[in-house]
Amino acid sequence: MKHIDNFRSIIDRYQVVFFDAFGVLKNYKGLVPGIEKTFRYLEEQGKEYYIVTNDASRSPAQLAESYHRNGLDIIDPERIVSSGMLAKEYLDLKVKDGIVAFMGTPESAHYIENERWQTLSIAEINSTNIDKVNAVVFMDDEGFDWFEDINKTVNILRKRTIPAIVANTDYAYPLSVNDVSVAIGSIANMVENIVGKEFIRFGKPDSQMFMFAYDLIRDRRPINKKEIVMVGDTLFTDIIGGNKFGLDTVLVLSGNTLAEDAEANIHSTGIVPTYICESAVINEGELDF
Amino acid sequence: MKHIDNFRSIIDRYQVVFFDAFGVLKNYKGLVPGIEKTFRYLEEQGKEYYIVTNDASRSPAQLAESYHRNGLDIIDPERIVSSGMLAKEYLDLKVKDGIVAFMGTPESAHYIENERWQTLSIAEINSTNIDKVNAVVFMDDEGFDWFEDINKTVNILRKRTIPAIVANTDYAYPLSVNDVSVAIGSIANMVENIVGKEFIRFGKPDSQMFMFAYDLIRDRRPINKKEIVMVGDTLFTDIIGGNKFGLDTVLVLSGNTLAEDAEANIHSTGIVPTYICESAVINEGELDF
């Protein structure tokens, strides 16, 4: 096994820490035990953090609230950057009026609401309003009838020459220690192959996610990419995306990448993190020193 | 537009005609009008025919019955070769016992029943019997709850190292003049991408479909590939598959390939049929002479 680095000594070397959410801060059981100590340490040391996530199922306010409910009340919704926010920014710039149709829960729809257009679930589209649909957005895998609404989405996109936007590019997400659930990114890929059009995707590993968080910092103060470290559990999204944007990266072994596979996965993919750590948790012992 | 050939004069040059079903003999409205004249002519001339189809939703007997109900009572179930039959042959050779789990209607399951194993719908698999599942078969897009059963299939295939068999490789099929429906082939591709395993596919353009029909003839009499012509409406399945197996091919313009696009599609794909015809229907005028 490759050398395991000490997470605390790593973050001591940077001004800003970007965290992936799932597999780093939380998992299917709730918060990663002890993760609150990391955020307390960041606060004490005056370090900045951002949570950079492909989860577009809920708004930053709702995501923050769920951290609070689980005991991590330090999380500020303004520090959460999700792929849903990029989808929203795109719609604001590109859609003038009409209808934005979405696949997902009503919560996910909050992301893409705007007074200029109507935000309707795919189930609400029919022959009387299909001509007003100016974009389709894939937000979340729940909140719709798969058989009815996936088929309907295919036919809307065959008839209308409009952008299709994917706000979460993940293939699947963990549901329990053994089970996963199909994510909306997989459904979007299936629909794209059938209709033969080019969808627009937002989410890691695409640099636009990192740029969005980077700009939030730059809006307030000067910053250099060398002062930021990205912490994630997935080579194909967090690590390659962080690397490509020019950030140092930490692979943590508390999620998708198992300790026994880490070295082999890094070798076989060629995606090399700057550091490897057990998790993003700072141990008591470390804090004492 | 490229030269349009006369369908009757083409079949006069061959001993055996292979037909694709959808877009050639029937469409979403029922039988292609006049197609019975073609089969009457084949019978008069002592030509053999086979229907070579990726439709695994019903057994050959049920498929033949549906032709009969629509007025084409000449169709013999023994002349129907479907990708479901190849899936069945594979299971017979490879599965000894236990459970074969399927996605599809109860009708589609008839294909894969065998006294050696239990044939169960994905919905019937649970923690008490998952260890006995020795194969998963993707048969048809109907007959199951998409959300529940697609997710369940993903998790069965992550846990069990067993073959996953795709009995219909089509992406979508026409439902009306304007609408299509997602086919089980698309669902299988999505699941394959998530679980990262290699599925086994049966269906055109794969040569095994043509070989199966070819062997049915050879079992009774000598035959040469030059005596067979394949008639289909889709360049990517019927024409490239027929070409590759070494058959002459007819592209008909009564289905997936529109008359106005035929030449451009042939040029851009490089998939060149031997002939192009309006349809597989022999006109009255032609029959009179």
Added chain:
Amino acid sequence: MKHIDNFRSIIDRYQVVFFDAFGVLKNYKGLVPGIEKTFRYLEEQGKEYYIVTNDASRSPAQLAESYHRNGLDIIDPERIVSSGMLAKEYLDLKVKDGIVAFMGTPESAHYIENERWQTLSIAEINSTNIDKVNAVVFMDDEGFDWFEDINKTVNILRKRTIPAIVANTDYAYPLSVNDVSVAIGSIANMVENIVGKEFIRFGKPDSQMFMFAYDLIRDRRPINKKEIVMVGDTLFTDIIGGNKFGLDTVLVLSGNTLAEDAEANIHSTGIVPTYICESAVINEGELDF
């Protein structure tokens, strides 16, 4: 055919114009005739421009010089943003020492030189120095022996766990009215499939290209994405990339997209430009008014 817009009236509405190079400003014969009038107009009106190109074969200084030699002496090398510059930025942040090996001409290598490391052609790598190679960069399709050096690159990347960087993601480029040439992006894809590792790509349609140009402006003055328009001839790089970054886009018909195919291509891909123009040339008549 869709409505054709007037290029001059479009640029009147924006503060900054991003141009693709090949198919917009120049083609295989040299400069697009009349393109100097567009740059004169931009100068008179006080508009800013950037040339955003996937061409990493030469440095911005060399690219500017080639515009000058052809009579477009207005082009400032500081206004040229190429994918080679992003590759360079990546190396600066990620490679500390050792060797950076490249495929391409000696000119293309200037991009990636740095006093911290040695920049060597693939041909110069052998058993004595392979262990010092810390990155491989695909720059250009010329300047090396394809058989020897592609095979050598495959084996270097199988032995070393290091980043492989693709500085030009194009598949092919036009050589004459009828002929194309294989671009380094295609060679990189072939090598990636063989070695099974994940390469890092820079170039349109990736947003990082647009962000780089956008940051050059922001470093000097405030700017809003609504004040910028992207002009390109290729739906799959210029238009989808510009759209995704949130810019308005102009498809010009002087390059990859032919006038007779434009509408069909837009419909079939779902990639919709804000405007369509014959070319990026402003006619005399337009200038007189």
Added chain:
Amino acid sequence: MKHIDNFRSIIDRYQVVFFDAFGVLKNYKGLVPGIEKTFRYLEEQGKEYYIVTNDASRSPAQLAESYHRNGLDIIDPERIVSSGMLAKEYLDLKVKDGIVAFMGTPESAHYIENERWQTLSIAEINSTNIDKVNAVVFMDDEGFDWFEDINKTVNILRKRTIPAIVANTDYAYPLSVNDVSVAIGSIANMVENIVGKEFIRFGKPDSQMFMFAYDLIRDRRPINKKEIVMVGDTLFTDIIGGNKFGLDTVLVLSGNTLAEDAEANIHSTGIVPTYICESAVINEGELDF
């Protein structure tokens, strides 16, 4: 590690053995030591064998001669089935006259010669004869100038609507214990992506290879798929192809699949051989009994 089976006791259960060549009978150093004992045993026991290979670089006569030179003089050229033979069969049925252009060595061209057409190397095609080219065949990675002739092939296939045939679908082949060489299958994939046409591929895992060998047996005597076992070193070609055709399969660990990776590879791909053996060599000890 999964149970390792005894190769001799396996072949005792079958009438016919299909062998892959590279990694099973020979490797980059020459014959697999001891393999002659296996063929002596097959002869003594009156078992039939076929060598089923994706190697189209030389004719069966030349391939047999190379086994003889290395001391395995038992090999009969009539027992060698290569993907080049399928390419030849296809051309015989589909090309009437003109030119068949090929990439490969002069030896590989022997496969595809026929008195009806001229067989010319890509290098020999020019503006005076390009209009007579009726097929392009990818045979072997040697015998041509990669830069000149790959670029020329791209442009021939853009101009002519003709079939492109790939006679070896492998990505790479071993050159020494550490090094591989790019195979013609990879070059064909690169050209296909650039020209956007659909190539016709022959070779494992496609069933047509197995069918060809199966038909050679059937031409002489009745045979059942249950009497044949396929022996190979590669899950993605030999094992999945043999499985799909309905044969029992043996994975040997003397080639592409390393002993330490076999179980993990089988689990992660879902491609399950019927048996696993160290190699296709029958040990002295085994022969004594």
